[in-house]
Amino acid sequence: xxxxxxxxxxxxxxxxxxxxxxxxxxxxxxxxxxxxxxxxxxxxxxxxxxxxxxxxxxxxxxxxxxxxxxxxxxxxxxxxxxxxxxxxxxxxxxxxxxxxxxxxxxxxxxxxxxxxxxxxxxxxxxxxxxxxxxxxxxxxxxxxxxxxxxxxxxxxxxxxxxxxxxxxxxxxxxxxxxxxxxxxxxxxxxxxxxxxxxxxxxxxxxxxxxxxxxxxxxxxxxxxxxxxxxxxxxxxxxxxxxxxxxxxxxxxxxxxxxxxxxxxxxxxxxxxxxxxxxxxxxxxxxxxxxxxxxxxxxxxxxxxxxxxxxxxxxxxxxxxxxxxxxxxxxxxxxxxxxxxxxxxxxxxxxxxxxxxxxxxxxxxxxxxxxxxxxxxxxxxxxxxxxxxxxxxxxxxxxxxxxxxxxxxxxxxxxxxxxxxxxxxxxxxxxxxxxxxxxxxxxxxxxxxxxxxxxxxxxxxxxxxxxxxxxxxxxxxxxxxxxxxxxxxxxxxxxxxxxxxxxxxxxxxxxxxxxxxxxxxxxxxxxxxxxxxxxxx
Amino acid sequence: xxxxxxxxxxxxxxxxxxxxxxxxxxxxxxxxxxxxxxxxxxxxxxxxxxxxxxxxxxxxxxxxxxxxxxxxxxxxxxxxxxxxxxxxxxxxxxxxxxxxxxxxxxxxxxxxxxxxxxxxxxxxxxxxxxxxxxxxxxxxxxxxxxxxxxxxxxxxxxxxxxxxxxxx
Ligand code: SF4
Numbered sequence: 001x002x003x004x005x006x007x008x009x010x011x012x013x014x015x016x017x018x019x020x021x022x023x024x025x026x027x028x029x030x031x032x033x034x035x036x037x038x039x040x041x042x043x044x045x046x047x048x049x050x051x052x053x054x055x056x057x058x059x060x061x062x063x064x065x066x067x068x069x070x071x072x073x074x075x076x077x078x079x080x081x082x083x084x085x086x087x088x089x090x091x092x093x094x095x096x097x098x099x100x101x102x103x104x105x106x107x108x109x110x111x112x113x114x115x116x117x118x119x120x121x122x123x124x125x126x127x128x129x130x131x132x133x134x135x136x137x138x139x140x141x142x143x144x145x146x147x148x149x150x151x152x153x154x155x156x157x158x159x160x161x162x163x164x165x166x167x168x169x170x171x172x173x174x175x176x177x178x179x180x181x182x183x184x185x186x187x188x189x190x191x192x193x194x195x196x197x198x199x200x201x202x203x204x205x206x207x208x209x210x211x212x213x214x215x216x217x218x219x220x221x222x223x224x225x226x227x228x229x230x231x232x233x234x235x236x237x238x239x240x241x242x243x244x245x246x247x248x249x250x251x252x253x254x255x256x257x258x259x260x261x262x263x264x265x266x267x268x269x270x271x272x273x274x275x276x277x278x279x280x281x282x283x284x285x286x287x288x289x290x291x292x293x294x295x296x297x298x299x300x301x302x303x304x305x306x307x308x309x310x311x312x313x314x315x316x317x318x319x320x321x322x323x324x325x326x327x328x329x330x331x332x333x334x335x336x337x338x339x340x341x342x343x344x345x346x347x348x349x350x351x352x353x354x355x356x357x358x359x360x361x362x363x364x365x366x367x368x369x370x371x372x373x374x375x376x377x378x379x380x381x382x383x384x385x386x387x388x389x390x391x392x393x394x395x396x397x398x399x400x401x402x403x404x405x406x407x408x409x410x411x412x413x414x415x416x417x418x419x420x421x422x423x424x425x426x427x428x429x430x431x432x433x434x435x436x437x438x439x440x441x442x443x444x445x446x447x448x449x450x451x452x453x454x455x456x457x458x459x460x461x462x463x464x465x466x467x468x469x470x471x472x473x474x475x476x477x478x479x480x481x482x483x484x485x486x487x488x489x490x491x492x493x494x495x496x497x498x499x500x501x502x503x504x505x506x507x508x509x510x511x512x513x514x515x516x517x518x519x520x521x522x523x524x525x526x527x528x529x530x531x532x533x534x535x536x
Numbered sequence: 537x538x539x540x541x542x543x544x545x546x547x548x549x550x551x552x553x554x555x556x557x558x559x560x561x562x563x564x565x566x567x568x569x570x571x572x573x574x575x576x577x578x579x580x581x582x583x584x585x586x587x588x589x590x591x592x593x594x595x596x597x598x599x600x601x602x603x604x605x606x607x608x609x610x611x612x613x614x615x616x617x618x619x620x621x622x623x624x625x626x627x628x629x630x631x632x633x634x635x636x637x638x639x640x641x642x643x644x645x646x647x648x649x650x651x652x653x654x655x656x657x658x659x660x661x662x663x664x665x666x667x668x669x670x671x672x673x674x675x676x677x678x679x680x681x682x683x684x685x686x687x688x689x690x691x692x693x694x695x696x697x698x699x700x701x702x703x704x
Contacts, residue, residue: 148670155669157670159669162636162640163633163637164637165638186638187619187638189618191585191595191599193587194587194638214634215638216590216632216634216635217634217670218589218665218668218671219665219668220665222669222670223665238593238664240592241591241689242592298544305547305550305603308600321597357539357542357543531592532590532592
């Protein structure tokens with residue numbers, strides 16, 4: 001019996017206090033539907049049970065993953081996605097558009113906080129009882145009573161000729177002798193993405209940190225509407241430049257599901273190769289950057305050198321250093337020749353050898369040890385409460401990986417080893433990445449050895465109106481989910497990608513507490529959230 | 537320590553030669569101001585990079601300019617933390633509306649004479665995102681642009697050529 005069955009057969013009193021012994025499943029439209037999302041159960045409930053579901057779900061240790069809404073005529077469809085033991089469920093409810101409101105799940109799941117505020121800003125849906133009713137994605141580019149994702153909001157909107165700065169956001173304040181505030185950003189000192197951080201500090205000690213993101217909101221969800229599958233895949237590949245492969249894969253997986261297209265085996269293996277190469281490239285870059293943030297430039301130089309070599313092979317074999325647009329709907333755009341396979345194999349040997357020389361120097365470096373161990377500690381409890389994923393979760397004992405726990409091809413044909421650490425500090429997040437590089441190298445090796453012959457793409461089939469899909473893959477930052485609904489004529493009606501950063505960013509506010517302000521950059525780098533992927 | 541030294545010695549110097557762009561390439565880069573830069577900056581420029589809404593792909597390649605293969609500092613091009621120290625703004629992204637004022641302020645904070653380089657298709661023409669309720673599109677819709685470097689993202693070599701074009 002899997003957990004959905006257990007969950008459904010549990011007697012609960014919240015739905016009908018008069019018959020507390022009846023199982024939940026009996027109350028809410030019988031059993032869970034297994035379509036229309038063919039890999040994930042969709043469970044439609046009444047809006048009044050929305051929060052109650054969350055209360056039961058959190059008690060059952062379900063992980064909150066994402067929420068998104070959609071307009072259908074005079075109604076809004078609201079979805080929330082949960083997972084337990086690799087089984088996903090999409091909870092769905094329909095609410096009236098005249099007075100759109102829904103009990104908040106953020107009261108129970110802190111991870112739902114920003115997502116509900118995003119839905120509030122973009123659709124004008126009010127979440128009753130939400131612990132924080134400030135705006136989130138909206139700054140000053142559109143008016144309080146305008147909602148960009150509603151159908152009557154034109155793509156061009158009516159923006160002012162110069163969008164004013166967002167100066168009146170109500171930040172948490174610190175009071176008391178010696179407490180001072182440090183505002184940072186949106187333009188930072190380094191070559192990084194824009195966002196605002198507000199610190200309250202005493203001396204060098206961080207008392208509180210509040211993130212204010214949304215500066216790179218590009219209207220991705222809105223401009224996705226009306227696109228063709230090819231065009232959506234290109235857009236998905238630009239949600240977050242460092243995760244181009246995985247976002248593109250998730251979006252294509254969703255579209256392929258909706259259209260009922262099966263991707264040829266060879267293409268799936270090539271997707272696996274590029275996804276793992278992307279993971280390695282990013283880990284190399286981040287490991288160098290973490291060392292650089294504590295002034296250990298030797299490692300920075302070595303890692304950026306290895307990353308450059310790695311990207312050059314990408315360019316030779318796949319025609320793009322960051323692997324953009326290699327994945328396309330129903331397949332991949334580049335085949336790999338025998339010669340390319342040799343090159344890819346040589347790369348594996350090269351990287352293993354190089355790392356075997358560099359890592360001992362890092363491991364034995366006492367100043368690194370001093371700076372990285374115990375700094376930026378994220379407890380397993382907080383990591384779980386926020387539903388953190390990827391290396392952030394895995395460094396704090398969250399043993400989850402889509403590639404193993406909700407396996408999708410080609411990972412079902414190889415053994416996936418999931419790296420895990422439980423110290424929860426920057427060092428853990430550093431070493432998890434190293435372990436992941438090794439695991440990815442093994443995966444690539446297996447993919448090359450098992451690479452089946454055949455086509456690299458299939459003809460596209462126009463999906464029927466209203467068909468939906470949910471792509472779930474593991475990117476270098478962790479689980480990505482991507483929701484797609486088609487409208488008429490092969491055109492996208494709704495696209496919602498949930499970057500792992502959306503659930504990981506809030507953990508940064510927690511893990512910096514008690515650290516000193518000068519350690520913020522390295523704390524931040526160890527988490528490395530995507531601003532673009534968060535802001536959409 | 538010995539391990540580190542050994543690795544440094546065995547790695548050697550990987551920095552590569554990079555040819556300055558030719559006339560035709562300069563034209564393709566849209567550089568008309570080279571003469572002024574030559575005169576005013578005596579062969580060295582300070583750059584402030586501004587991400588005004590990019591997907592971060594462009595930043596990854598701008599970062600690569602500092603890796604040992606390209607080592608762009610050897611040409612007198614360095615990145616600074618404040619626009620007040622900069623000669624050149626390197627701007628990426630389809631200027632998100634939420635970054636519009638920040639970009640304008642950064643531009644104002646940069647002392648004259650200054651130049652703006654728009655990096656990446658998004659910055660050059662709006663790219664995949666174009667103009668919408670959320671994006672202003674090309675950087676030139678917000679501040680004057682002197683040089684454009686196309687590509688999604690432009691490779692480090694393309695960036696290098698574009699920047700060297702300002703100097704050589
Ligand atoms: S040009 Fe391409 S890589 Fe650069 S910001 Fe735009 S989409 Fe990203």
